Amino acid sequence: MRLTAQEVYDKLVNEDGILQLEGQIKFYLGDVNIIVKQRDVVGNIMQEWLQGWLDKRGIEYAPSENTQMPPDFFLNPDDKTKNLLEVKAFNRNRGPGFDIADFRMYEEEIINKPYMLNVDYLIFGYDMNDDGVVTIKDVWLKKVWEITRRMEDWPINLQIKDNVVHKIRPGIWYAEDTARTDYTVFESLEDFISAIEEAVFQNPKTHNNAGTWKAAFLRSYKQETGIDLSIPRWSEIKDKYDLKSVRKLEKAKSDLAKATDQYEKIKERIQLYHQKLHVEQEKNNVGKVGKIQDDIEKQKKNAEKAKEKINKAQAKIDELEG
DNA sequence: CATGAAACCTTGCCTATGCG
DNA sequence: CGCATAGGCAAGGTTTCATG
Structure with a gap:
């Protein structure tokens, strides 16, 4: 057979x-x-x-x-x-x-x-x-x-x-x-x-x-x-x-999107704080003014961090695509 | 001060790779 | 071929942080 x-x-x-x-x-x-x-x-x-x-x-x-x-x-x-x-x-x-x-x-x-x-x-x-x-x-x-x-x-x-x-x-x-x-x-x-x-x-x-x-x-x-x-x-x-690189690129792109989103939110937050600061300054509320100013400084640092993340993700994307 | 979401860490599992 | 090992990923738990 x-x-x-x-x-x-x-x-x-x-x-x-x-x-x-x-x-x-x-x-x-x-x-x-x-x-x-x-x-x-x-x-x-x-x-x-x-x-x-x-x-x-x-x-x-x-x-x-x-x-x-x-x-x-x-x-x-x-x-x-x-x-x-x-x-x-x-x-x-x-x-x-x-x-x-x-x-x-x-x-x-x-x-x-x-x-x-x-x-x-x-x-x-x-x-x-x-x-x-x-x-x-x-x-x-x-x-x-x-x-x-x-x-x-x-x-x-x-x-x-x-x-x-x-x-x-x-x-x-x-x-x-x-x-x-x-x-x-x-x-x-x-x-x-x-x-x-x-x-x-x-x-x-x-x-x-x-x-x-x-x-x-x-x-x-x-x-x-x-x-x-x-x-x-x-x-x-x-x-x-090469699925590994495909995944890395996708992750870098999603990191970039997230960090950009984060950055926008922080900027909005800072604007809001400035408005509040203005209101309290008019009221001459020294305690609150000081606290809000501290908050703004904090947020500015967060904004820098987010900016760093954005740059890092972008660099990664350039590296993988280039 | 409570809450919820995001970030971070730990663990276990799996694949890729090098060596004997 | 087997074995050891490194590194990536997922899941789950924990911490951190902004906010009301």
Whole structure:
């Protein structure tokens, strides 16, 4: 039986009820039996489990030729450019920490094999309790651009050690609270490619290929799919993925509005006090005149403070917009 | 002196990131 | 990959302040 990645997903979730199952990782050597409670191994175990599951359900596949690179499974053994499946797993109580691929290999790979962009990622979000019991909290089927994002100083989320680029790592694609996320995952294949191109340029080790990378990729992609992709410039799309700056700008604007409002109210208040002062001066009410004069001085200080707030907010807006 | 609104502080939670 | 950590955000409580 041959299934697509989507059919595999549906079968796992709907027919086999994977979200209701419980598992445990056991190991024995001699007469010593242990239950593995370390999470490092769960990803590999899940991949092997899926292979066992495919076998048991009689689903055809060819296994990976290179365990370092996606995919893990070719669901169509006769055409190893279609229906490719990559399996990932991560601790659902934390963020996804798995690697997508080594950046340099990936950047070259998608020129040589553009169909790799179409790999389906089957992702398990698991939980492991103190007894080592593993349960699957979530399963997703995703394309690569749906699980990757930019980072502060790079167009794609990269693991960087001693200034050297290593792996592409995922973002959080399932956040229910966007107020807490700084960078959203990419909206399209085109934006993802734009980010890769920019990263090829920014990375010292690939910088020299940057001039030809995009053209080479587009040629290869067209040859394989017949499609002329239109890739936006990174500088034109980068801001929409930076929610942090968007929020900062909004806050600065609201601070400015508030401070301006405050400033106006204080000015009105001072005017009112001046009127009162006038009345009491006419009455020669020395005590009250002194008190009102004190009040006016106080309000003038408040006005200065408000003015400072206004300037600060305006400076922030200029900085973020400029 | 009481009141209500705004400013301020604390705490817990979550994400992003760097390192081993 | 896991883990530690920093920093941002929300909620809730508390303080401060203008005002009647």
